[in-house]
Amino acid sequence: MLLGRLTVSYKAAAIVVNGKPIVALKDEQSARNVLESVKAHFAKFASHVGELLKEASFREKVEVKVMSIPAEIYAPTEGEAFKRLLEGGEKPLYHKVQRGEVAIAIARKYGIKLAELQRLNGGRDLNKLRIGELLLIKPGKPLLTVVTLHQQRVQEKLPFKEERKLAPHLPGGEVIVQRKGQEGLKEVIYEVRCENGIEVSRRVSSERVIKEPVSQIVVVGGGLHGRH
Numbered sequence: 001m002l003l004g005r006l007t008v009s010y011k012a013a014a015i016v017v018n019g020k021p022i023v024a025l026k027d028e029q030s031a032r033n034v035l036e037s038v039k040a041h042f043a044k045f046a047s048h049v050g051e052l053l054k055e056a057s058f059r060e061k062v063e064v065k066v067m068s069i070p071a072e073i074y075a076p077t078e079g080e081a082f083k084r085l086l087e088g089g090e091k092p093l094y095h096k097v098q099r100g101e102v103a104i105a106i107a108r109k110y111g112i113k114l115a116e117l118q119r120l121n122g123g124r125d126l127n128k129l130r131i132g133e134l135l136l137i138k139p140g141k142p143l144l145t146v147v148t149l150h151q152q153r154v155q156e157k158l159p160f161k162e163e164r165k166l167a168p169h170l171p172g173g174e175v176i177v178q179r180k181g182q183e184g185l186k187e188v189i190y191e192v193r194c195e196n197g198i199e200v201s202r203r204v205s206s207e208r209v210i211k212e213p214v215s216q217i218v219v220v221g222g223g224l225h226g227r228h
Contacts (some may be wrong), residue, residue: 012074015085016063022088022143023081024069031064034081035144041086042146045136045197049123050152050190059145059195089141097133110137122199123152123192142196150192151205158184160213170221181216184209 013031014021025031039056075081086092095106103126107117118126120136129135160181170176189205 092140174221184213
């Protein structure tokens with residue numbers, strides 16, 4: 001019978017990723033609201049990296065189209081659609097920092113190395129955790145990739161050089177520090193790229209010396225007779 005081959009379909013505003021509809025809502029505005037919420041979510045998570053240089057974007061080609069959609073991709077609310085986009089592949093795992101917790105203990109709790117915890121939370125000072133702060137333990141697999149570009153300002157030490165002077169009047173082998181070296185300081189501005197809140201690359205945008213290092217001067221005895 002012809003009736004047996006008929007399927008129920010209806011039109012909705014679909015979020016289309018690289019040509020494939022993945023979630024649909026009742027209207028275009030709702031779909032666009034959800035996309036903006038996803039951008040804002042990951043931009044906020046990466047905010048510790050530094051100032052956002054430009055509006056967050058998607059790595060994939062993302063469109064909103066009114067079209068006939070299969071019933072299983074329809075989301076009745078914006079909240080449900082947001083959750084599907086974030087957790088559709090695999091749900092991310094976060095840890096909420098409690099009083100007295102340290103980074104290495106948190107890493108051990110979840111069976112990961114401290115270096116991996118730092119990579120997942122790049123730009124965050126794991127030596128200065130705040131109560132209530134969220135740390136990413138496992139990134140999950142969102143259905144979209146949000147790209148954010150940040151400007152990060154850091155101060156880095158400049159090592160001092162050592163200058164050696166030969167002093168023939170001093171016994172051979174005698175070493176005297178005539179002037180103690182002092183480290184300098186520079187400000188480095190990095191441009192950091194994050195995908196879904198995780199740092200994927202960085203480059204130096206500019207550098208500025210704040211304090212020049214002071215060379216250490218060492219006098220070395222060159223006399224024929226050493227100390228007895």
